[in-house]
Amino acid sequence: MTKRIQFARTGGSEVLEFVDAAPVDPGPGEVRIANRAVGLNFIDIYFRTGLYPAPSLPSGLGTEAAGVVDAVGQGVDHLRTGDRVAYAQGPLGAYGEAHVLPAAKVVKLPDTIDFETAAASMLKGLTVQYLLRQTRELKGGETILWHAAAGGVGSIACQWAKALGVKLIGTVSSPEKAALAEKNGAWATIDYTREDVVERVRELTGGEMCDVVYDSVGKDTWETSLDCLKPRSLMVSFGNASGPVEGVNIGILNQKGSLFVTRPSLNGYADTRERLEWMAGELFEMLESGKIEVDVSHRYPLADAGQAQDALQNRRTTGSTILLP
Numbered sequence: 001m002t003k004r005i006q007f008a009r010t011g012g013s014e015v016l017e018f019v020d021a022a023p024v025d026p027g028p029g030e031v032r033i034a035n036r037a038v039g040l041n042f043i044d045i046y047f048r049t050g051l052y053p054a055p056s057l058p059s060g061l062g063t064e065a066a067g068v069v070d071a072v073g074q075g076v077d078h079l080r081t082g083d084r085v086a087y088a089q090g091p092l093g094a095y096g097e098a099h100v101l102p103a104a105k106v107v108k109l110p111d112t113i114d115f116e117t118a119a120a121s122m123l124k125g126l127t128v129q130y131l132l133r134q135t136r137e138l139k140g141g142e143t144i145l146w147h148a149a150a151g152g153v154g155s156i157a158c159q160w161a162k163a164l165g166v167k168l169i170g171t172v173s174s175p176e177k178a179a180l181a182e183k184n185g186a187w188a189t190i191d192y193t194r195e196d197v198v199e200r201v202r203e204l205t206g207g208e209m210c211d212v213v214y215d216s217v218g219k220d221t222w223e224t225s226l227d228c229l230k231p232r233s234l235m236v237s238f239g240n241a242s243g244p245v246e247g248v249n250i251g252i253l254n255q256k257g258s259l260f261v262t263r264p265s266l267n268g269y270a271d272t273r274e275r276l277e278w279m280a281g282e283l284f285e286m287l288e289s290g291k292i293e294v295d296v297s298h299r300y301p302l303a304d305a306g307q308a309q310d311a312l313q314n315r316r317t318t319g320s321t322i323l324l325p
């Protein structure tokens with residue numbers, strides 16, 4: 001028997017159960033990973049609450065972990081038993097001692113990157129890779145606005161933007177979070193609990209405003225974010241921490257300056273093994289060169305996943321949180 005977290009109904013963190021699960025053998029094209037460290041992500045909360053429906057219930061949870069391959073299905077040729085690996089996509093169930101998933105979603109981990117760093121950065125770092133390098137390929141010199149700049153994705157974004165020569169203005173909810181974002185390379189920060197975000201962006205940019213806004217907060221920040229953009233520039237809405245953006249009249253994009261908007265996902269960018277390998281290669285290079293240092297700020301036993309989710313949902317975390325099986 002192995003242990004895993006599952007939920008049989010949607011709701012608060014109390015619906016998460018720590019249960020015994022019979023080991024599953026990998027089918028054709030699949031591998032089984034013995035997880036050593038599991039990543040905690042906001043998307044896990046969306047599935048637990050039902051904002052994103054799980055394919056069936058009871059369901060496992062989580063999509064990000066690092067560990068060792070302990071069984072290989074037929075037709076898998078790029079992975080072998082004993083390989084150190086990481087993953088950030090695939091069927092729900094990473095919150096467990098073991099997980100079976102398509103081998104195409106799994107990449108080998110360089111020896112220099114430890115399991116905790118990988119579990120803390122795979123999903124969040126690949127997300128930053130596509131947002132800064134693909135959704136709009138930033139060249140350096142741009143000014144961008146990034147909400148939740150001291151969070152898991154935000155902490156990596158601050159460092160990656162700095163490495164690209166991009167001026168990242170980060171929003172945060174406390175002086176401690178501002179200090180962390182600045183330490184990570186944010187060009188400036190705005191504490192939205194006591195400052196007007198649009199006015200501060202205007203001051204900081206000399207009235208020019210931003211080339212791209214990256215908004216993972218959703219409902220609460222949608223209009224503010226549009227007001228921080230230059231004419232004809234890009235709004236990237238990539239999350240729902242405060243709830244989803246709904247009921248939008250697209251005429252608002254005209255009123256706010258002929259804006260572009262996109263609602264991207266990691267699965268939409270890392271959609272083939274070749275693309276995943278390329279994106280992971282860029283992330284690993286950033287980690288190995290020291291341009292990005294991952295802040296594993298919080299560690300919880302896997303059994304306490306609910307407590308970890310409550311901390312993330314209630315804005316009590318900074319950087320990345322991992323769960324230890």
Ligand SMILES: NC(=O)c1ccc[n+]([C@@H]2O[C@H](COP(=O)([O-])OP(=O)(O)OC[C@H]3O[C@@H](n4cnc5c(N)ncnc54)[C@H](OP(=O)(O)O)[C@@H]3O)[C@@H](O)[C@H]2O)c1
Nearest residue numbers: 041042148151152153172173216238239240241242265266
């Ligand atoms: N589309 C994609 O491909 C993709 C991939 C990965 C993550 N994401 C999204 O990126 C976001 C960040 O994920 P993460 O796991 O790294 O989380 P996180 O940023 O570590 O935590 C969320 C942060 O959002 C801010 N926030 C603002 N309003 C909030 C509210 N009403 N409730 C909760 N938090 C609020 C808080 O920072 P302050 O206290 O500083 O405001 C909080 O710490 C999430 O929205 C997630 O869904 C999207």
